[in-house]
Amino acid sequence: MSTDHSRIRSWHEHRSAYQASLDDPGSFWAAQAERFKWHRKWDEVLEWDFEGPQVKWFSGGRLNITENCLDRHLDDRGRSTAIIWEPNDPKEKALRLTYHELHERVCRYANMLKRNGVTKGDRVCVYMPMVPDLLIAVLACARIGAVHSVVFCGFSAQSLADRINDASAKVVLCSDGMFRGAKEMPVKSVVDEALSHCACVERVLVTRRVGWDVAMDPARDRWAHDELAEVNVFCEAEVMDSEDPLFILYTSGSTGKPKGVVHTCGGYMVYADYSFRNVFQYDPGQVFWCTADVGWITGHSYMAYGPLLAGATQVMFEGVPTWPDPSRFWQIVDKHRVNIFYTAPTAIRSLMACGLDPVLDHDLHSLKVLGTVGEPINEEAWHWYKDHIGKGRCPIVDTWWQTETGGIMISSLAGVTDERPGHAAYPLPGIQPVLLTPEGEEITENEVEGLLCIRFPWPSMLRTTWGDHERCRQTYFSAFKGMYFTGDGARRDADGRYRIIGRVDDVINVSGHRFGTAEIESAINEAKGVVESAVVGYPHEIKGQGIYAYVITEGPVSDPEEMRGRVLEAVTAGIGKIARPDKIQLVSGLPKTRSGKIMRRILRKIAEGELDKLGDTSTLLDPTVVDEIKGGRL
Numbered sequence: 001m002s003t004d005h006s007r008i009r010s011w012h013e014h015r016s017a018y019q020a021s022l023d024d025p026g027s028f029w030a031a032q033a034e035r036f037k038w039h040r041k042w043d044e045v046l047e048w049d050f051e052g053p054q055v056k057w058f059s060g061g062r063l064n065i066t067e068n069c070l071d072r073h074l075d076d077r078g079r080s081t082a083i084i085w086e087p088n089d090p091k092e093k094a095l096r097l098t099y100h101e102l103h104e105r106v107c108r109y110a111n112m113l114k115r116n117g118v119t120k121g122d123r124v125c126v127y128m129p130m131v132p133d134l135l136i137a138v139l140a141c142a143r144i145g146a147v148h149s150v151v152f153c154g155f156s157a158q159s160l161a162d163r164i165n166d167a168s169a170k171v172v173l174c175s176d177g178m179f180r181g182a183k184e185m186p187v188k189s190v191v192d193e194a195l196s197h198c199a200c201v202e203r204v205l206v207t208r209r210v211g212w213d214v215a216m217d218p219a220r221d222r223w224a225h226d227e228l229a230e231v232n233v234f235c236e237a238e239v240m241d242s243e244d245p246l247f248i249l250y251t252s253g254s255t256g257k258p259k260g261v262v263h264t265c266g267g268y269m270v271y272a273d274y275s276f277r278n279v280f281q282y283d284p285g286q287v288f289w290c291t292a293d294v295g296w297i298t299g300h301s302y303m304a305y306g307p308l309l310a311g312a313t314q315v316m317f318e319g320v321p322t323w324p325d326p327s328r329f330w331q332i333v334d335k336h337r338v339n340i341f342y343t344a345p346t347a348i349r350s351l352m353a354c355g356l357d358p359v360l361d362h363d364l365h366s367l368k369v370l371g372t373v374g375e376p377i378n379e380e381a382w383h384w385y386k387d388h389i390g391k392g393r394c395p396i397v398d399t400w401w402q403t404e405t406g407g408i409m410i411s412s413l414a415g416v417t418d419e420r421p422g423h424a425a426y427p428l429p430g431i432q433p434v435l436l437t438p439e440g441e442e443i444t445e446n447e448v449e450g451l452l453c454i455r456f457p458w459p460s461m462l463r464t465t466w467g468d469h470e471r472c473r474q475t476y477f478s479a480f481k482g483m484y485f486t487g488d489g490a491r492r493d494a495d496g497r498y499r500i501i502g503r504v505d506d507v508i509n510v511s512g513h514r515f516g517t518a519e520i521e522s523a524i525n526e527a528k529g530v531v532e533s534a535v536v537g538y539p540h541e542i543k544g545q546g547i548y549a550y551v552i553t554e555g556p557v558s559d560p561e562e563m564r565g566r567v568l569e570a571v572t573a574g575i576g577k578i579a580r581p582d583k584i585q586l587v588s589g590l591p592k593t594r595s596g597k598i599m600r601r602i603l604r605k606i607a608e609g610e611l612d613k614l615g616d617t618s619t620l621l622d623p624t625v626v627d628e629i630k631g632g633r634l
């Protein structure tokens, strides 16, 4: 007889679910998938080969994820709140949408997309701030089988253009501008600039948010409110194959341009729901709040999809944690009686730096579960979160996962498994992590450190990288035979809990956001007067990691500040403000091997201030350059 592992409520159940997932993964995941509405049941739960890679979950199954996020709840929960949208300005009224209303808005928006030529399989780029239309747009794409590619609004026109072109997006969805704390910032004009480099886009649909009189190209651009007035409220969901793409999300790797991670419909749906309900131990009626932007994977899986699949009520927040003052998060928790709060360590550290006064005015008694994501959490921040936000009574789930994994992979389950500061803890049932030596030997003991890989498929794993399957194979499946390589190093403690140490590749995690060093360097190299650059990460009190750039200029620089300004501008234009280096050191050379390879290890040690740990520098092409760099360290 099969046991129901759809909701794990005790350590004993966790162990038995984990064992069941190892013994018979097919039955384990089929039981999870039974919770949903399928137009046709799957033929095979799983077919896989990590060499290709070729992974299919629930193949032959047919479904639409939005029917499972919305229609499926209408009878029982149609009148309960799906979204509580809290605007940037606390004086502006919050907007509540019931499941009925959200369903209607998604259907209308979907009909607008159809009216503007979008059909199944088309790629639609969504570049919008955290307004309800962002979430509605994402779901509307899924409703009609269009593949959404959300680009975070902090990315520059150049980055946006690269992503639009890579996916050959036909339509762009955006807003006129955006509110962010005290600022109003452009959105549509950034799209206009990007589109001067994109021939594929036929239509731009613009949501009004700040009320600006933006330029509209009569052949290409339409106001969403005008278009929405022309369509009706019913939109049949497109029936999709389990393995049809649901979305593309671009993320940075250690080499070249960001890659478009592709997730597919069936497996992603099953895992987003399973992980949401189990990690956060969500109970019907509770209010969930994930502070991530929909532009990142966290906002996809734990705002757009996971909570809606579970029929949850959730908060969506347009603003920033520190405006009008650093108590904004806690005001919102009290105002909307948030029960489960999920944020990034960087936000906790920055609020911690503001002292306790902003916290003490709020009772926070509604909170039951706290979560973190995106980067390792240091013990000091963990304890502050536990004691002052959770008042010592809320379990903290430290959730480790990636854009590529689609959902939370290693995490304690709130109140079910124990917790240890800084430890993501145990793999979710169904997830099989392994630690390897750099030579690819599996380390089976505990109290060890190694390279974190996953040896068996899970439903929400990436299937490919858009337009370049070989890149997917090379990046994730070629380092170690038969394994998905995460790019992270991890430790396993005596009890089998995992602690994520951080990236072992040339990826920097700044405030929980990933950037490739190569990507930042190529942006810096665009600055006038720059010959070459090398970028490394270094420990940063608030951001987790900061960006340290070593820049070689053409000849001596008379005004170093002006030069640094040029470098910052180049990064802002090439990637966006979020990737601007914290420190820029102008140097005359870089430590290179005789074959011309930059020795980043040395640069990292200098940036970290570990000047006595540089190792042997005698084999460098020009060892004297190291002394110069050490001398000029910022």
Ligand code: PRX
Pocket (backbone or CB within 6 Å): 251, 297, 298, 372, 373, 374, 375, 376, 377, 398, 399, 400, 401, 402, 403, 404, 424, 486, 487, 488, 500, 501, 502, 503, 509, 512, 513, 514
């Ligand atoms: O290094 C790990 C770190 O973030 C990387 C994934 O980044 P991204 O795809 O942008 O997704 C972030 C949100 C899921 C990982 O390779 N990371 C993520 N969560 C944690 C973490 N590091 C330590 N602890 C975590 N809980």
